Amino acid sequence: MVPVAFKNVTKQFSDTTVVVDLTFEITTGETVCVLGPNGAGKSTTFGLLLGALKPSSGTVAVFGNDPFDEPSVRSRLGALPDGFDVYPRLTGRQHVQYAARLNGDDRDPARLLDRVGLAAAIDKRAGKYSLGMKRRLGLALALSGDPDLLVLDEPSAGLDPVGSYMLRDIIREEQDRGTTILVASHNLEYIDDLCDRFIAILDGRVQFNDTVAALREQAGTGIRVSISVEACPDPFVERIATMTGVSNVKIDSSRIRIDCTPSAKPSVIAALDDSNVRFTDIDIEEQSTMSAFRQFLHEGTQ
Numbered sequence: 001m002v003p004v005a006f007k008n009v010t011k012q013f014s015d016t017t018v019v020v021d022l023t024f025e026i027t028t029g030e031t032v033c034v035l036g037p038n039g040a041g042k043s044t045t046f047g048l049l050l051g052a053l054k055p056s057s058g059t060v061a062v063f064g065n066d067p068f069d070e071p072s073v074r075s076r077l078g079a080l081p082d083g084f085d086v087y088p089r090l091t092g093r094q095h096v097q098y099a100a101r102l103n104g105d106d107r108d109p110a111r112l113l114d115r116v117g118l119a120a121a122i123d124k125r126a127g128k129y130s131l132g133m134k135r136r137l138g139l140a141l142a143l144s145g146d147p148d149l150l151v152l153d154e155p156s157a158g159l160d161p162v163g164s165y166m167l168r169d170i171i172r173e174e175q176d177r178g179t180t181i182l183v184a185s186h187n188l189e190y191i192d193d194l195c196d197r198f199i200a201i202l203d204g205r206v207q208f209n210d211t212v213a214a215l216r217e218q219a220g221t222g223i224r225v226s227i228s229v230e231a232c233p234d235p236f237v238e239r240i241a242t243m244t245g246v247s248n249v250k251i252d253s254s255r256i257r258i259d260c261t262p263s264a265k266p267s268v269i270a271a272l273d274d275s276n277v278r279f280t281d282i283d284i285e286e287q288s289t290m291s292a293f294r295q296f297l298h299e300g301t302q
C-alpha cells in the first residue's frame, strides 16, 4: 500500500472551494516537498491527509485506509501540523512522555528532546518556550514512536540557522530509516537537495508534480553559464542565442552570460567547444529551487 494516495479530492468550506480535484501519490521512502504561495491550500491538503478534515469529494488513503473514517491508521503517522501549540503548563519531558504513551514508545524522553536540541529545557514548562523551541518540541512529538510517514507543515518556521541544520540532519536520519516524508515549506534552502520530488499547489490545484530538475526545465531557465572572454565573439553569441532552451544571452566587454534550461546546457558547452572562442574562465551556476519555483509561478500565471 502506498503511504499516501489522493484521488480527485476536492474540499469546500461552505461556499469556498479550497482544494480542487487533487490527485497524487507518495511512494514508500520518498521525500516530497509541497510548495505554494500563502493560501494555496497546502495546510488544507495536510489536514485531509491527517484525517482532521473530510474531503467534500474524492478519496484520501493513507497506507490504504481513510484517515478520517479509520483513525487507527494515524498511529503510523508523525505530524507537525500548521498552528501546532503546546500545553503551557506541561514541560517538554511531559509532552514527550504523553505522546510516547499514546505511541507505546517506552524509551527515555530525553533521547527525543536531545535530538531536537531541547535537552537543556527538558524540565521547563513549554508555555515559557520561544516560538522556535515550540517548533522543536512539535518536531520531537512528530518523531515519537518512529512513524512510517512523517508530515511536516512549515517545520522551519521560527527556527534559527542551527535549528534549520538540525532539521536537515533529522530529515536525513529519517530517510536512512526508510521513513516517507512529506514537508511543506516556504524556506527550502536547507532541504531542497534532500527532496526527491516537488508538488506545487496553486489555487488549490496541483500545478506541478516532478523533480527539481524538471521544475527548472519547466521554469524555462535553471542554469546560468558565465564565460569570461578576451574579446566578444559575435558569431558565437548569435549561434547561442538561437539555440533551443536558451532564454537569455547578455554580453559585456569581457563576459558572456547565458541563461538556459538544464537540458540545453550540454549543447551550450559543445557550441563553446566547437567555437574558436578564447575564454579565460567559465562558471556554471544552478538556479536555486526557490527561484526556479518563483519563475515557474511567474511564467505559469501569465
Ligand SMILES: Nc1ncnc2c1ncn2[C@@H]1O[C@H](COP(=O)(O)OP(=O)(O)OP(=O)(O)O)[C@@H](O)[C@H]1O
Pocket: 013, 016, 018, 036, 037, 038, 039, 040, 041, 042, 043, 044, 045, 082
Ligand atoms: N476552515 C476554513 N474555512 C474557510 N476557509 C478556509 C478554512 N481553512 C482554510 N481556508 C481557506 O483556504 C485557503 C487555503 O488555506 P491553507 O491554509 O490550506 O493555505 P496554505 O497554502 O497552507 O497557506 P499558508 O502558506 O499561508 O500556510 C485560504 O484561502 C484559507 O482562507
